[in-house]
């Protein structure tokens with residue numbers, strides 16, 4: 014006898030399977046000595062991954078590992094408490110200061126993850142009576158932050174400044190906020206930040222920018238989208254960056270004015286009520302920051318990989334992107350799963366991304382490149398794609 018509740022779960026699970034939207038964890042074991050992007054899969058097969066956001070290949074850097082181990086020996090593994098209740102260590106403060114100096118902002122606050130940071134920033138700064146204008150392809154954590162804030166959400170067509178201007182023109186009560194990814198996580202294209210800043214100024218709106226996929230990848234010293242467009246970073250009110258992607262570690266931070274950071278430290282519930290990051294991660298992130306700032310050679314390698322891949326498979330249904338996120342638009346979920354499985358048989362790990370992560374009928378392969386890839390790795394991928402597509 015199943016309860017009604019259990020019956021409902023089963024119906025929901027069978028619907029996921031029937032629509033090719035079922036998800037499973039894939040266990041990947043890095044190969045000793047070689048490390049990522051080479052892994053051993055669950056069936057013992059050797060897999061070259063094109064799925065990681067470790068764009069600069071820092072996650073396996075010995076210098077990061079050594080810094081983390083040294084900090085663990087000094088301070089232990091877990092922070093043991095919330096940041097405001099005894100969980101803050103010198104390594105946290107050192108990292109926050111270094112991040113603020115790197116970006117030239119007044120202050121930085123560390124968060125447990127980018128997801129928590131986005132929830133905290135938006136629910137603290139955006140009020141219930143405010144208006145939020147958000148790109149339709151913004152990351153789920155930004156959407157969830159707006160939901161939590163209770164503000165009215167207006168989603169403009171992806172990258173469409175005319176549509177955004179129309180929304181802003183209509184006006185309304187409360188403060189206006191423009192919220193956008195810097196680099197869009199599933200398409201890989203770059204937000205038109207100068208135009209967003211002009212509109213923000215024209216209509217008195219604030220800007221919240223999510224640099225999860227931009228920091229380390231774009232601009233001088235990897236300073237992100239504003240640097241990419243040669244724009245003053247102070248044209249943006251609040252910037253979120255994660256330590257889990259190009260930094261190769263885990264955690265996140267918010268950069269802005271001293272007032273913004275003071276407000277978040279005092280009001281952001283996802284900051285106040287979370288256990289502080291393990292300080293070993295912040296020690297590793299400090300080393301990562303140095304490598305990332307001086308990472309021009311890695312960024313150039315990434316550009317060469319991208320250009321080579323596109324040149325080798327010119328006729329594939331690529332999404333337009335100048336970043337290491339290279340999407341192959343395949344449409345329906347079944348087709349994306351099939352191509353992903355064919356690649357896997359060729360020793361290449363490149364998962365299908367399906368709704369609701371991407372809009373309906375836009376299932377795709379999200380291929381991500383890393384400076385840790387070798388030229389031969391890109392060749393292997395290009396050959397397999399030519400054969401399969």
Ligand SMILES: Cc1ncc(COP(=O)(O)O)c(C=O)c1O
Nearest residue numbers: 126127128152154198225255257
């Ligand atoms: C655009 C964007 N924002 C925020 C996040 C969340 O960051 P984190 O993985 O640190 O929670 C991600 C990562 O998944 C992302 O792609």
